[in-house]
Amino acid sequence: MDRRALLGRAGGAATLAAGAATIAAPAIAQTAQPTLRWRLTSSYPKSLDCIYGAGEVFARVVSELTDDRFQIRVFAAGEIAPPLQALDAVQTGSVECCHTTSFLYTGKNEAFGFATGLPFGLNTRQQNAWMYEGGGIELMNEVHRKFNVYGMPLGATGAQMGGWFRKAMGPASDLNGLKMRIGGLAGQVLSRLGGVPQQLGAADLYPGLERGTIDAAEWLGPYDDEKLGFVRVAPFYHYPAWWEGGASTYFYVNLDQWNALPKSYQAAIRAGCAEATHWMVARYDIRNPDSLRRLVAQGAKLTPFSRDMLDTCLRTWLDIEKELVARNPDFAKVHESWSKHRDDMRIWHRVAELPFDNYVAQASARR
Amino acid sequence: MDRRALLGRAGGAATLAAGAATIAAPAIAQTAQPTLRWRLTSSYPKSLDCIYGAGEVFARVVSELTDDRFQIRVFAAGEIAPPLQALDAVQTGSVECCHTTSFLYTGKNEAFGFATGLPFGLNTRQQNAWMYEGGGIELMNEVHRKFNVYGMPLGATGAQMGGWFRKAMGPASDLNGLKMRIGGLAGQVLSRLGGVPQQLGAADLYPGLERGTIDAAEWLGPYDDEKLGFVRVAPFYHYPAWWEGGASTYFYVNLDQWNALPKSYQAAIRAGCAEATHWMVARYDIRNPDSLRRLVAQGAKLTPFSRDMLDTCLRTWLDIEKELVARNPDFAKVHESWSKHRDDMRIWHRVAELPFDNYVAQASARR
Numbered sequence A, B: 001m002d003r004r005a006l007l008g009r010a011g012g013a014a015t016l017a018a019g020a021a022t023i024a025a026p027a028i029a030q031t032a033q034p035t036l037r038w039r040l041t042s043s044y045p046k047s048l049d050c051i052y053g054a055g056e057v058f059a060r061v062v063s064e065l066t067d068d069r070f071q072i073r074v075f076a077a078g079e080i081a082p083p084l085q086a087l088d089a090v091q092t093g094s095v096e097c098c099h100t101t102s103f104l105y106t107g108k109n110e111a112f113g114f115a116t117g118l119p120f121g122l123n124t125r126q127q128n129a130w131m132y133e134g135g136g137i138e139l140m141n142e143v144h145r146k147f148n149v150y151g152m153p154l155g156a157t158g159a160q161m162g163g164w165f166r167k168a169m170g171p172a173s174d175l176n177g178l179k180m181r182i183g184g185l186a187g188q189v190l191s192r193l194g195g196v197p198q199q200l201g202a203a204d205l206y207p208g209l210e211r212g213t214i215d216a217a218e219w220l221g222p223y224d225d226e227k228l229g230f231v232r233v234a235p236f237y238h239y240p241a242w243w244e245g246g247a248s249t250y251f252y253v254n255l256d257q258w259n260a261l262p263k264s265y266q267a268a269i270r271a272g273c274a275e276a277t278h279w280m281v282a283r284y285d286i287r288n289p290d291s292l293r294r295l296v297a298q299g300a301k302l303t304p305f306s307r308d309m310l311d312t313c314l315r316t317w318l319d320i321e322k323e324l325v326a327r328n329p330d331f332a333k334v335h336e337s338w339s340k341h342r343d344d345m346r347i348w349h350r351v352a353e354l355p356f357d358n359y360v361a362q363a364s365a366r367r
Helices: A002-005 A051-065 A083-092 A111-118 A124-133 A136-147 A185-193 A202-209 A222-228 A257-259 A263-297 A307-325 A329-351 A353-366 B005-008 B051-065 B083-092 B110-115 B124-133 B136-147 B186-190 B204-209 B222-228 B255-260 B264-299 B307-327 B329-351 B353-366
Strands: A038-044 A068-076 A097-100 A148-155 A163-165 A177-183 A197-199 A234-239 A247-254 A301-304 B036-042 B069-074 B095-099 B147-158 B163-165 B179-181 B194-200 B236-239 B248-253 B299-304
Touching: A038 A051, A038 A083, A051 A068, A051 A097, A051 A148, A051 A247, A051 B264, A068 A234, A068 B255, A083 A097, A083 A148, A083 B204, A111 A148, A111 A163, A111 A247, A111 A329, A111 B353, A124 A136, A124 A148, A124 A247, A124 A301, A124 A329, A124 B124, A124 B264, A136 A148, A136 A329, A148 A257, A148 A263, A163 A263, A177 A202, A177 B147, A185 A197, A185 A307, A197 B110, A202 A222, A222 A257, A247 A257, A247 A263, A247 B222, A257 B005, A263 A301, A263 B051, A263 B124, A263 B264, A307 A329, A329 A353, A329 B264, A329 B353, A353 B307, A353 B329, B036 B051, B036 B083, B051 B095, B051 B147, B051 B264, B069 B236, B083 B147, B083 B222, B083 B248, B110 B136, B124 B136, B124 B147, B124 B248, B136 B329, B147 B255, B147 B264, B186 B307, B204 B222, B222 B264, B248 B255, B248 B264, B264 B299, B307 B329, B329 B353
Parallel strands: A038 A068, A038 A097, A177 A197, A234 A301, B036 B069, B036 B095, B179 B194, B236 B299
Antiparallel strands: A097 A247, A148 A247, A163 A234, B095 B248, B147 B248, B163 B236
């Protein structure tokens, strides 16, 4: 590095005020940090370069921050652990960390759902707010501790599409008998309305729709959905996904491994997660529009869910939410914080955020 | 640190797969990184703990990531540089870096406006997307290079309130003769509609409104506005701020200083900015609702801007936008990328994001 440039501008056009920057002699005795080689198991296939890629961005940032001393190698779904069992691999310690969707684990404890997003819940902004400043990360880690992991958000998708259907959906009664890939707690809504929820990884969705072993599948949004090819086998493309207002994906690390890390490596993990979250949301927002155009050109029948569908699913979900609060103390504890901030932020966003968004959306549609 | 815990779980309940994690002996010969002490001048007063605090969060993260070797001391507005001249101090090298609002510098080059947000432009999500994955950071740095600085987003406010007025605003003709603190390019809209824009720091707003030397002031949103006491002297609280869909605040570093940093310190700055941005948006979203309630209880007259006000300001702004594209090649170059992504993201957000937000907003208002 150029010591002169650090002390003052080359060429002397300006000089730093005395004492503004000082460089000590390279500190030979500085704390030596360990060299670590970790593995991260992703729940996503390599072909989905946004959601899988967020894990790689995370690992790159951690490596840059530590001068390559802390290196985390990312493995795609199935390489070292099955996509729906990433958490289990981290819990037992067979892999140090993972990048996954927490709602995959609501079968272990429904409270995992909050870390992805609940049906008719928070949007991406609100989820981040609750996580970072509303106590969400800490509350979730009280639950995670029971599974010997420590976690934080790593990535988010934004609001999603409602998925691909072999037949057009009208009223909520059309869900009766529907076999649909739908993740997490939203599956309980589908069940209660007579449907059959399926929990499948990304790679199993296209063959299922093609063979008709499932009637519908929700994955994410246009950019991923285009790669997965759903338009060819289930052309009815409904929106919006009511099952989360914007799914967060999550980083879990084995709790013992986390506790043993030097503080600066813990800071590098937090920073890597923060940067990867910005990156993933941004990349989907930049890439979804062109994919959406192409999907429509390829025959996707873009249709909003009916009002009856949304109202019926909302009512059904609110019943389930209440039952979970009554039945699961972990869910109830997190819900108390989450629902207060949900209600507060909705009021605030109705004043400033939504009127701005709706005005410019309407004005640009008029032009 | 606990070497044993890093190698395998204490108690032997689980062991890491062979080769999953390895620790080399502490690397005595590892690259020694320099000890740096920098100063950051903030454009914000210490009392505004979200916007000023984002600079402190940034500095804390950089310090944690570098084991305290890279320390950045944050100075409030006016302590080492005036709030509206933070960029100048960094440009000349009298201070290494700053946290400021880029629209304060549109008098030097209108293209600075893009780094905060243009009137009727992007919301917070869209601004981040354009910055991180739409080429915004790189395009802006082509402009910034002419001022001998390198920059990136450090914080964002979310959509803002339209400010505090001594008299209620009806049609756009009410702007005629209005002396208003309003930042950046939005001031040109006000001028063209017969008003008198003023560029003032936060500390000068309350006395100006109290003495009547200004008739109105926009600052940010309920949490800051409550601290600044505007409700007592200008109770009409209009919304939304049409002058930006969500202002980003910016980090600038002297270009020579930036180029001379070791790669891991550059990475620490990027990571610090990313974490502070999540933090600032989250903190405002969590704190604004209670402040809004208190302000209304204290007599704030919460009123949306009229349709005529928004439509007239939009038309006026689009004329100015066109003129700037024709007149300023830097503005034109950035605008080409920005406007493409603006239009694309608006289409996409009209499909998934806004229908979700509007549905839950309406449904929760019904209950």
